[in-house]
Amino acid sequence: MEMKNVVSIRNAVALLILIVLVVLPFVMSGYVVSLVASILAAGVLAGSWNLMAGFTGYVSFGHQAFFGLGAYGTAILVTSLNLGEGSLFYSILFGGIVSAAVAFAFGYLAFILRGPYFSILTLGFSEFLYVIMVNTPWFGGAEGLNLPPVYVLPKYYMVCLVLFVASFIFFYWMRQSKFGFALSTIRQDEDAAESSGVATLRYKIVALTVSAIFPGLIGGAYVWYITYIDAVAAFNPHVAVQMIAITMFGGLGTVVGPMIGAFFFVILSELLWSSMPELYLVVLGITIIFVIEFFPRGIVVRAMEALKTEVV
Amino acid sequence: MSLNENIILEGQKVGKNFGGLAAVKEVDFSIPRGKIVALIGPNGAGKTTLFNIIAGVYRPDYGSIKFGGQDIGGKPPHIICKMGISRTFQIVRSFLQMTSLENAMVGAMFASQSWVGFKEASAKAKECLDFVGLADHANTVTGNLTLADRKKVELAKALAGDPKLVLLDELIAGLNPTEVRGAVELIRKVKNELKITPFWVEHVMDAVINLADHIIVLNYGEKIAEGSPQGIVSDQKVIDAYLGEEYNF
Amino acid sequence: MENLLQVLIYSIFLGGIYCIAAVGLNLIFGVMKVINFSHGELVMLGAYFAFWIWKFTGITPYVSMVAVFIILALIGFLIYRIVKKFEDNPDFELLSLVLTFGFAIVVTNLVRYFWTSRFRGVFLIMKSFEVYEMTISTARFLPFACGLLITIALFIYLKKSYVGMALRAVSQDAEAAQLMGVSKTNAFLISLGLGCGLAGVAGALFSTIYAVYPEMGFSFTLLAFCIVVLAGLGNFKGVLIASFVLAIAEGMTGFALGSGWKPFATYFIIIIALLVRGWYWRQR
Numbered sequence: 001m002e003m004k005n006v007v008s009i010r011n012a013v014a015l016l017i018l019i020v021l022v023v024l025p026f027v028m029s030g031y032v033v034s035l036v037a038s039i040l041a042a043g044v045l046a047g048s049w050n051l052m053a054g055f056t057g058y059v060s061f062g063h064q065a066f067f068g069l070g071a072y073g074t075a076i077l078v079t080s081l082n083l084g085e086g087s088l089f090y091s092i093l094f095g096g097i098v099s100a101a102v103a104f105a106f107g108y109l110a111f112i113l114r115g116p117y118f119s120i121l122t123l124g125f126s127e128f129l130y131v132i133m134v135n136t137p138w139f140g141g142a143e144g145l146n147l148p149p150v151y152v153l154p155k156y157y158m159v160c161l162v163l164f165v166a167s168f169i170f171f172y173w174m175r176q177s178k179f180g181f182a183l184s185t186i187r188q189d190e191d192a193a194e195s196s197g198v199a200t201l202r203y204k205i206v207a208l209t210v211s212a213i214f215p216g217l218i219g220g221a222y223v224w225y226i227t228y229i230d231a232v233a234a235f236n237p238h239v240a241v242q243m244i245a246i247t248m249f250g251g252l253g254t255v256v257g258p259m260i261g262a263f264f265f266v267i268l269s270e271l272l273w274s275s276m277p278e279l280y281l282v283v284l285g286i287t288i289i290f291v292i293e294f295f296p297r298g299i300v301v302r303a304m305e306a307l308k309t310e311v312v
Numbered sequence: 313m314s315l316n317e318n319i320i321l322e323g324q325k326v327g328k329n330f331g332g333l334a335a336v337k338e339v340d341f342s343i344p345r346g347k348i349v350a351l352i353g354p355n356g357a358g359k360t361t362l363f364n365i366i367a368g369v370y371r372p373d374y375g376s377i378k379f380g381g382q383d384i385g386g387k388p389p390h391i392i393c394k395m396g397i398s399r400t401f402q403i404v405r406s407f408l409q410m411t412s413l414e415n416a417m418v419g420a421m422f423a424s425q426s427w428v429g430f431k432e433a434s435a436k437a438k439e440c441l442d443f444v445g446l447a448d449h450a451n452t453v454t455g456n457l458t459l460a461d462r463k464k465v466e467l468a469k470a471l472a473g474d475p476k477l478v479l480l481d482e483l484i485a486g487l488n489p490t491e492v493r494g495a496v497e498l499i500r501k502v503k504n505e506l507k508i509t510p511f512w513v514e515h516v517m518d519a520v521i522n523l524a525d526h527i528i529v530l531n532y533g534e535k536i537a538e539g540s541p542q543g544i545v546s547d548q549k550v551i552d553a554y555l556g557e558e559y560n561f
Numbered sequence: 562m563e564n565l566l567q568v569l570i571y572s573i574f575l576g577g578i579y580c581i582a583a584v585g586l587n588l589i590f591g592v593m594k595v596i597n598f599s600h601g602e603l604v605m606l607g608a609y610f611a612f613w614i615w616k617f618t619g620i621t622p623y624v625s626m627v628a629v630f631i632i633l634a635l636i637g638f639l640i641y642r643i644v645k646k647f648e649d650n651p652d653f654e655l656l657s658l659v660l661t662f663g664f665a666i667v668v669t670n671l672v673r674y675f676w677t678s679r680f681r682g683v684f685l686i687m688k689s690f691e692v693y694e695m696t697i698s699t700a701r702f703l704p705f706a707c708g709l710l711i712t713i714a715l716f717i718y719l720k721k722s723y724v725g726m727a728l729r730a731v732s733q734d735a736e737a738a739q740l741m742g743v744s745k746t747n748a749f750l751i752s753l754g755l756g757c758g759l760a761g762v763a764g765a766l767f768s769t770i771y772a773v774y775p776e777m778g779f780s781f782t783l784l785a786f787c788i789v790v791l792a793g794l795g796n797f798k799g800v801l802i803a804s805f806v807l808a809i810a811e812g813m814t815g816f817a818l819g820s821g822w823k824p825f826a827t828y829f830i831i832i833i834a835l836l837v838r839g840w841y842w843r844q845r
Contacts, residue, residue: 133544181417188409192405
């Protein structure tokens, strides 16, 4: 009886949060809206990293590349075809497709590796893309690319919210799906899974591709929001560090973990960024170490267990 | 090319080298449907390597393997599993974070050629757990089970996909005498009730002599003898291979 | 043409520094199976310590590198404390990677915060010398000579000394080595101290020629990994060769395409090297 009460309270809270989020841009200031959008975006990014690390068991240090590819895909489409604000959604979609396509191709090669070697490869790959982007004038080089200077915060917020909800629904579904079940066998013992009939390569590539779509779309949206992209921002490893710290703090392999973690960390970064941005990164690094050592399943997960609610 | 309907798995001159070492050398074998065939030999004889080749973990360097007439050499493990050959591992490899039921469901869902959903898989998994005698532990996390029970889970998982052939890699290793008897009974049941052909690597001679219909003996990667249990027991080559070990036949 | 030759020679000189760093990483991984993702940051710290010592006391890095070695070795012990918990965990390699990654982030950003991202450097006045009508700067030659000497000394030490044999035994089979009376903990501490200390020395040498700044750690980490993967983890002779191969590839890429493209060589090589290794490992 107590459990059921907690569950319905939880659902009510979730619904309430959703309503608040939908109504927010109509009542709050631009600053608040952009902050919440950042939280939503960070949650989506962390969630996508979680799909690979938490559900499939492959730790990626290069996930920022998918964000960057989406950003660049959108930016290049818009600048080379001289598109205007009307193309916003299509160009973002294009960015997502670019990111997914690269992930798909990359997966075929990369999954020949496992564990730490896969991780190092992902970082090498991301940096590889970075060096190409920053040195090639056609991609904007060091100066980057500029988009039409339009004010799109409401649309940016909406895209972030839609993606946030979509990724939540996706992960919630995936947990109970055959796809998710297959991924968890891969995570626990890939060879045993393969011998039991799981087509591991296929599942891994699908997982990687999906985990690239979300950051790609966010990247495309982000580039419209700040109307500018350069390689340093797009392929910044700090993006990955934040994804990792948020997910580990929140709970690897859970649905809400990355989202709750995003809330805490984006607020924290807001507080620290103006005065001491480096210290924010120090906190991220310490979080990673601290969580692995003492709360391997995530601090939020522990809290949820303490509240005797089912960890989603 | 024998198109014998009764031969479920056939290997001709199968071989694999690791570096300079021939782990398996020109081995022929032919497993009749519905009979229990045991693969024995001293440690390092190449038994598990041969199993791994059949299961798709290794690619044979030469020779051919046919399952139901189809060539399977070099195919990846999940394809071979879907074709109807499942296996257990010598060192138990269950999904330790999952329950026994979930483990068996993996077999039910993914080893089959057709699409199997959660409900179907769950029902089939329950059947298999019943068969191995683990119905009471269906919801126990496998990591918490005893070794004998984990082996049963692994067997249930291997059977859940309705395979035609199941490769059992040292099923009995590490079990006490009571558990051994139980395991031997299970293998007999697999053959008689489920009509699945067990191909069995084993080290415990008593069990093999009593249960197997046919025995193949490997030593240093080569087949040195083959035949009925009585024949093998008195084969001088086999005795020499095991020289130094005491077996009261 | 002359320019190309000079680039080539200075690349080879740089290779000497890379070598020490890579050897350190190789040692740590070989013996402890720890993938130290903060190795580059240790090099960076070594460079900074050498710089600060020189700034405040005027002592040249060639002398202070002993102190730098010791400081970095101690920091290495700190790393050991961080990863020690998971020694027996089957996912140890991955865990040590993520933990040291976190450590690297902490170190880099602490340095950025306290010492800023301004470029630092140790300026030593040295005469150049002439070889075959070319002017070679001694400042660039010395670190190379140092690096080579240290590396060779290390090789000999590992091969001939008891400690060296113990380390090699542990790297091949830790359990067996323990049964033979080797203390695993001591072997770990020695290899970690040596490996991290060497990273510091590489940094100290580096500071005499090149700019020192916090983000150089990241570049060095990937460089060291590239060399070690290229050579094959545990292969010391290979590390020596691979260091120069990479340094030359880097230099040539910079010469041909512009200095912004230099890291491209590293990333391209590490991707190819990893994929080739992966393909090789997968050969069923």
